[in-house]
Amino acid sequence: MKKLDLSLYVISGQHLAQGRELLAVMEAALVGGATVIQLREKNLSGRELVAAGLALKELAHRYGATFIVNDRVDIALAVDADGVHLGQDDLPVTMARQIMGPDKIIGLSTHSWEQALAASKLPVDYIGVGPVFPTSSKPDAEKPVGLSLVQRVARELSVPFVAIGGINAGNIQQVLAAGARNVAVISAVVAAPDVTAAARELKNFVAGGRKA
Amino acid sequence: MKKLDLSLYVISGQHLAQGRELLAVMEAALVGGATVIQLREKNLSGRELVAAGLALKELAHRYGATFIVNDRVDIALAVDADGVHLGQDDLPVTMARQIMGPDKIIGLSTHSWEQALAASKLPVDYIGVGPVFPTSSKPDAEKPVGLSLVQRVARELSVPFVAIGGINAGNIQQVLAAGARNVAVISAVVAAPDVTAAARELKNFVAGGRKA
Ligand code: NI
Known part of the structure; x- marks a missing residue:
């Protein structure tokens, strides 16, 4: 079995890191309790992604966290x-699974009930559901799907899911109340003045929501 | 042994195809004698690359040609x-070889004698050498290396190589005279009014150069 604690899933964004080093920001997030970190940098070359990926993997594992690469199966x-x-526009999941084998984690973004339902039948380990709220972290983000999709996925699908999109300390309780047990964030952690404190606050909400 | 005839290596470029369908243009190049076709489209999503790749592979194999994917090991x-x-900025060759196994073809672009020499010691099946002449097909192209690098590689290295960059029917004889046995082209074929005729003309030059 793959060990996979998705509860606080932090996605990198060098452009949001306020000039701080990506590695330092991601380590601060891990200190604050991030359970997954994802390398998502659209402007790096393959070689730069490899260098960043090797460093982030070591970092994640040092903190007992999971390291995921966005989009690029070859870099992963x-x-x-x-x-x-x-x-949804990347390599199809079935091809990725064939290339990566049964043991690697595969996640898939979904932006509608139809996509979530379809994803739940694919060989994925988890799905992303969102954007829940409007977000500026991803310039190419879809229209917000709102809390109703989170509720429906939580109620009707058994695939593990991560709520994503515009989630922060001010609205996370609504997301958890809608049934999410895991949240993914970019700017709420990566762009925070105190990254560790921001991660810890969100993590505490998630842990509290899980107990409730 | 991998069968690999590099003599006329045609790289795709939808933006150069003058509004014609990529598949139709590449088939016309194969009719004209292209021995390798490469999928190189920087603006397609992973899913679009998969669709184009599957179609181009079938096409290449129908003509007994080789099908290569640019940059993306996962798509390949x-x-x-x-x-x-x-x-040079993509996934390192040694990592690509490990992921792809011994049987897949790996080529590497080189833009200097140092890069060509280093590449010849890596697990590559061929190298690209160029740009020989100034070119507008690749906006990110390096400074032209000229015929002298072609000569030196032909004389001193045993790795198969493809001369690339600004090569057309007007200057190909200089490239062959410098020792190249294989040429790669984008616009000289893909942007030609008669793609098949353009490919055939270049192929005849290469075949003639090989006999000379
Ligand atoms: Ni290059």
Whole structure:
């Protein structure tokens, strides 16, 4: 079995890191309790992604966290990441599974009930559901799906899911109340003045929500 | 042994195809004698690359040609391409070889004697050498290396190589005279009014150069 604690899933965004080093920001997030970190940098070359991926993997594992590469199955394999996160326009999941084998984690973004339902039948380990709220972290983000999709996925599907999109300390309780047990964030952690404190606050909400 | 005839290596470029369908243009190049076709489209999503790759692979194989994917090892594996072509900033060759196994073709672009020499010691099946002449097909192209690098590589290295960059029917004889046995082209074929005729003319030059 793959060990996979998705509760606080932090996605990198060098452009949001306020000039701080990506590695330092991600380590601060791990200190604050991030359970998954994802390398998602659209402007790096393959070689730069490999270098960043190797460093982030070591970092994640030092904190007992999971390391995921966005989009690029080849980079994930090259750095022996724990898995890959795919979008609807990326390599199809079935092809990624064939290339990566049964043991790597595969996640898939979904932006509607139809996509979530379809994803739940694919060989994925988890799905992303969102964007829940409007977000500026991803310029190419879809229209917000709102809390109703979170509720429906929580109620009707058994695939593990991570709520994503515009989630922060001010609205996370609504997301948890809608049934999410895991949240993914970019700017709420990566762009925070105190990254560790921001991660810890969100983590505490998630842990509290799980007990409730 | 991998069968690999590099003599006329045609790289795709939808933006140069003058509004014609990529598949139709590449088929016309194969009719004209292209021995390798490469999928190199920087603006397609992973899913679109998979679709184009599957179609181009079938097409290439129908003409007994080799099908190579630029840059993306994962796409190459997903569509079971014959191989991948890497740039100096892409996934390192040793990692690509590990992911792809011994049987897939790996090519590497080189832009200097130092890079060509280093590449010749890596697990590559061929290298690209160029740009020989100024070119507008690749906006990110390096400074032209000229015929002298072609000469030196032909004389001193045993790795198969493809001369690339600004080569057309007007200057190909200089490239062959410098020792190249294989040429790669984008616009000289893809942007030609008669793609098949343009490919055939270049192919005849290469075949003639090989006999000379
Ligand atoms: Ni290059």
